Amino acid sequence: MAGCATTGGKPVVRNLDLRGVNSYDDRALAACLSTHERAAFAVNLGSSAYPECGAPPFHATRVRIPLWRWPWTQWPQFESERFARDLQRLQRWYQARGHYDARVTAVEVRPEGTYPREPKDGYGEKGSTGKHQDCVGKGCKVRVSVQVEEGPFIRVTEIELRGTEGLPPSVVRRLRDAITLRLGRRFDEYEYDHSKALLLHRLEEQAYAHARVTGTVELHRKQGTAAVAFDVDPGPACTVGKIRVEVSEPQVNWVVGRGVLEKEPILLASLLREGEPFRRSALFDAQRGVFGLGVFSSVEVEPVVDTVNRNPVVNVVIRATPGRFHRYGLGAGVQSGTFEFLDGSTDPVPQWDLHLLALMEFRNFLGGYRQLRIEERPRAIFQNSSPLTNWSDPRPGNEVRIQFRQPSFLEPQTSLAFGARWDLGPNPYKGFFRHDLLAQLGPERAFFGGRLFAALRLRENVLVPLESGDDVPNRYHTMFLEQFLKVDLRDRPLDPRKGVFFSVGVHEAGFALPSSWNYLRVTPEWRGYVPLALGSVLAAKLAAGALVVLDADSNLDAQSAALGPERFRLRGGGSTSNRGYLPGELGQSVEGGIRRWEASLELRVPVTESLRGVLFVDGADVTTSNRFRWNYAHVSTGAGIRFQTPVGAVRFDVGYQVPGGAVIGGEDGPALSENTSRTEVNLGLVQFPGAMHLTIGEAF
Numbered sequence: 001m002a003g004c005a006t007t008g009g010k011p012v013v014r015n016l017d018l019r020g021v022n023s024y025d026d027r028a029l030a031a032c033l034s035t036h037e038r039a040a041f042a043v044n045l046g047s048s049a050y051p052e053c054g055a056p057p058f059h060a061t062r063v064r065i066p067l068w069r070w071p072w073t074q075w076p077q078f079e080s081e082r083f084a085r086d087l088q089r090l091q092r093w094y095q096a097r098g099h100y101d102a103r104v105t106a107v108e109v110r111p112e113g114t115y116p117r118e119p120k121d122g123y124g125e126k127g128s129t130g131k132h133q134d135c136v137g138k139g140c141k142v143r144v145s146v147q148v149e150e151g152p153f154i155r156v157t158e159i160e161l162r163g164t165e166g167l168p169p170s171v172v173r174r175l176r177d178a179i180t181l182r183l184g185r186r187f188d189e190y191e192y193d194h195s196k197a198l199l200l201h202r203l204e205e206q207a208y209a210h211a212r213v214t215g216t217v218e219l220h221r222k223q224g225t226a227a228v229a230f231d232v233d234p235g236p237a238c239t240v241g242k243i244r245v246e247v248s249e250p251q252v253n254w255v256v257g258r259g260v261l262e263k264e265p266i267l268l269a270s271l272l273r274e275g276e277p278f279r280r281s282a283l284f285d286a287q288r289g290v291f292g293l294g295v296f297s298s299v300e301v302e303p304v305v306d307t308v309n310r311n312p313v314v315n316v317v318i319r320a321t322p323g324r325f326h327r328y329g330l331g332a333g334v335q336s337g338t339f340e341f342l343d344g345s346t347d348p349v350p351q352w353d354l355h356l357l358a359l360m361e362f363r364n365f366l367g368g369y370r371q372l373r374i375e376e377r378p379r380a381i382f383q384n385s386s387p388l389t390n391w392s393d394p395r396p397g398n399e400v401r402i403q404f405r406q407p408s409f410l411e412p413q414t415s416l417a418f419g420a421r422w423d424l425g426p427n428p429y430k431g432f433f434r435h436d437l438l439a440q441l442g443p444e445r446a447f448f449g450g451r452l453f454a455a456l457r458l459r460e461n462v463l464v465p466l467e468s469g470d471d472v473p474n475r476y477h478t479m480f481l482e483q484f485l486k487v488d489l490r491d492r493p494l495d496p497r498k499g500v501f502f503s504v505g506v507h508e509a510g511f512a513l514p515s516s517w518n519y520l521r522v523t524p525e526w527r528g529y530v531p532l533a534l535g536s537v538l539a540a541k542l543a544a545g546a547l548v549v550l551d552a553d554s555n556l557d558a559q560s561a562a563l564g565p566e567r568f569r570l571r572g573g574g575s576t577s578n579r580g581y582l583p584g585e586l587g588q589s590v591e592g593g594i595r596r597w598e599a600s601l602e603l604r605v606p607v608t609e610s611l612r613g614v615l616f617v618d619g620a621d622v623t624t625s626n627r628f629r630w631n632y633a634h635v636s637t638g639a640g641i642r643f644q645t646p647v648g649a650v651r652f653d654v655g656y657q658v659p660g661g662a663v664i665g666g667e668d669g670p671a672l673s674e675n676t677s678r679t680e681v682n683l684g685l686v687q688f689p690g691a692m693h694l695t696i697g698e699a700f
Helices: 026-030 080-096 169-178 189-205 264-270 280-291 558-563 668-673
Strands: 012-019 041-046 062-068 103-111 141-149 155-162 212-220 225-233 239-247 296-304 313-322 326-339 349-363 371-383 395-406 414-426 433-447 452-465 476-488 499-509 517-531 537-552 595-606 611-623 636-645 648-657 680-683 686-696
Touching: 012 026, 080 103, 080 141, 080 189, 155 169, 169 189, 189 212, 189 225, 189 280, 239 264, 264 280, 264 313, 280 296, 280 313, 349 395, 371 414, 476 517, 537 558, 611 648, 636 686
Parallel strands: 012 141, 155 225, 239 313
Antiparallel strands: 041 062, 103 141, 212 225, 296 313, 326 349, 349 371, 371 395, 395 414, 414 433, 433 452, 452 476, 476 499, 499 517, 517 537, 537 595, 595 611, 611 636, 636 648, 648 686, 680 686
């Protein structure tokens, strides 16, 4: 059901025009006014479309193109008293930016209709279209115009930091670096308050839990200068005192009982120790560590600061509220796709997967904050036909996943993780049925607030084909050690605007471990993000991979002996690789390869608050040779859109294989003859070499 919003009995705001706002973003100013326009759908090339009142950026550069107003959105009413207060807010906003002589020079409230009476309330000019009260009940829409004279701004000529005489020189340097106001630049009240908050934070990070920071500003409006002084009272250096853990009553679990929520693991996971120097950030780390146990729905870590006596010992209270100890789920789903190379065919082979899903999840399994999750997914698989037209001969399949986590393994913030997966179904690239078993066990830990993550795992993979043929590998098993390291220095992991990311995974298979191969596998990856004008972001990715087979069992087929296990061969193409190709279709063979490189460049441009447009260029290659083919770039380019949701960005990309870009300095023919397929997108009247991808999450 849908309807149109009405204007009601009072005048409503058709437009709000702020004139003379030359030094700042007028929408940042409008965010502080209660008089506003009716919401409109618009294209915003630049910073956030919805600025926050009194919060930077105040100078945001934005190109706004309003398109239409939804008919059901509310019309904002115009009220004279509220508008008069808005004029005061406007002047105060400019004073906060350092323009103490800013003033409103003209105001006009002009109804759209023509009415006989002239304005008498001070708004509008003589001879204008009439007094806005005349159109009460007639749906009057008024246009509001405010002329502003900004005037000169106050410049900071002096910054003094007082009260630091008894502090170590290193602490004083950190305090001076925390001041964001700069000599010779405009005085801004936000930067002044922000500097005081940063000074307090730096002191609390250096054990001064009782620190106080005040300040004074001497304004000389005639000279246009400001002398700023920050007064610091650090108080005594503090240490952590007694740590008290409070746990709410847990829910009853009919499978594993009520369970006992021991307090000792909580204390260990917090990493807080009695007698160590007090740091405010240590409390946030403690909250993250306790929440990471996976049992609690909320965790609060609060210091008990004696502000009266300024006691140098600060006690800490950890309050933890358990969430649900168990969860059960039942559902159904369908998947559809194609295989390009089933039975050696060159034509796409359709596949449908109808499945049920049952899951059980236990937190605090058998006590000790252990977590256990079991998933069961029975499947009916249709190949060469669709269940919509032919229900004959479905092949049964199944998938079982088990995950187990033991926190506080060996030390408080290290977890022991176990995972296993049994998959009875088709190979994802060639379509033959097989049993595929994968298991892993090992410790993992995050450092520096999650910026660094490291894991050491023992992994096993067993493949038992249920068919035979030239494209079907022999049965094999491999056991290997895996080391994984991740360094994440991005500002926002889900939607980064700046920073870098690096990861590397290393496998050592066989040697002293039972395995069909002795091989080494290394896969490093780097990502970088640079903010640009208009809120755009330039993102780049470089990745490489090498699988070096040193030895193989004699009972393996020739292809498996040369390329290693099916699951861990290097492949390219897909939504997170070269987007001009479907997954696994890039390179010399659908069988995979032993050398791979990838490079991507992406420009992300905001369009609305929730919508972003993307232009990208991808290049990559996968080869069965033991040398990288750097000139085989398989360049593809394209565009995409991103729609932000609470679970991540819903992403749609269209990649186009650039003619002449398969081999740099060569022709398409030799490169494409070594590729098993060239993807074709057919959209009725439009057909081109490339691929389309619909998924959730950024490409990198």
